[in-house]
Amino acid sequence: EAQVTQNPRYLITVTGKKLTVTCSQNMNHEYMSWYRQDPGLGLRQIYYSMNVEVTDKGDVPEGYKVSRKEKRNFPLILESPSPNQTSLYFCASSLSPGGVYEQYFGPGTRLTVT
């Protein structure tokens, strides 16, 4: 089954404690992306990747890091989480830079930073 998986699905942590949210896709997609979703703001892109070792900033990259060492995996790293990073996070993958080919979204990770 074609899918994007994320782990963990739920996470409560404290300010400053480094965390990683994993994302994996089994569709051999080149393009992957991370979004955060906050009420009334829609989905805002954090980082995206066009291929292995090729990543770039989206609209709200501050406080986040990513890596793309393998085509299937695109982890999101919060080196020092802060309460304003409390949000719902989605990973997505696509054959193309969005649009003609749909983006497949993972189930989401709800992060709370206290």
Next chain:
Amino acid sequence: GQSLEQPSEVTAVEGAIVQINCTYQTSGFYGLSWYQQHDGGAPTFLSYNALDGLEETGRFSSFLSRSDSYGYLLLQELQMKDSASYFCAVRLNNNAGNMLTFGGGTRLMVKP
């Protein structure tokens, strides 16, 4: 910069037709997508318009006017299961490979 405007909420009755509008301002434009998201779920792709006109997929249709920087999603024969949030998103025509910029979403409530 870019911005997308869509209504925050729309209410309609079962069996009716509803139109969700989206206007955009972008420095470059490639196409307009629509996504559906049920409460607690992930966004799922509905449609994509790169050219002017209407694209129909079953009960859902999507329209684009590039000259007016405007598009809409039309849902016909509404069903209770159509209650969800709907997002328009633009793909920018830039060489950086950026993916999609989303609007704030329209929450559709379908009533019996």
